[in-house]
Amino acid sequence: MARDAGYDDFLDALADGTGYYLACENDHGSLPPRRVCPRCGGDLREEPLPETGDVASYTEVHVATPSFVDDAPYVTAVVDFGPVNLTGILRGVDADDVETGMTVTVGVDGGASAEGEAGGDGGETGDAETERSVVFEPR
Numbered sequence: 001m002a003r004d005a006g007y008d009d010f011l012d013a014l015a016d017g018t019g020y021y022l023a024c025e026n027d028h029g030s031l032p033p034r035r036v037c038p039r040c041g042g043d044l045r046e047e048p049l050p051e052t053g054d055v056a057s058y059t060e061v062h063v064a065t066p067s068f069v070d071d072a073p074y075v076t077a078v079v080d081f082g083p084v085n086l087t088g089i090l091r092g093v094d095a096d097d098v099e100t101g102m103t104v105t106v107g108v109d110g111g112a113s114a115e116g117e118a119g120g121d122g123g124e125t126g127d128a129e130t131e132r133s134v135v136f137e138p139r
């Protein structure tokens with residue numbers, strides 16, 4: 001039996017540079033992780049996520065939420081990794097310069113206290129309740 005393929009495990013792996021997606025025996029890719037293939041109900045295995053993907057679509061977001069106040073406006077993008085698409089926040093590029101088809105790498109931002117670089121938010125007590133996000137950056 002495979003271990004429970006939770007979203008946290010998925011983010012952990014992404015943050016470690018070992019991102020994956022799920023594929024069934026019919027090679028239907030899927031994300032986020034779930035127990036069975038959403039298309040055929042088959043069992044899933046983990047496959048390595050390609051290091052880069054192409055922006056399939058994007059949306060400029062003008063309303064800042066507290067977590068992203070430094071980044072507003074920011075861009076959310078759907079990135080095509082071949083077998084799967086992944087949605088996240090696009091960093092490191094002006095919203096005006098984002099183009100569909102641009103190549104991006106994927107990582108994880110937020111909830112980084114374990115890595116020791118989460119400075120200064122304050123008030124973060126207790127366990128990993130900080131919300132983490134999938135982030136993309138231009139290659």
Ligand SMILES: [Zn+2]
Nearest residue numbers: 024028037040
């Ligand atoms: Zn399937």
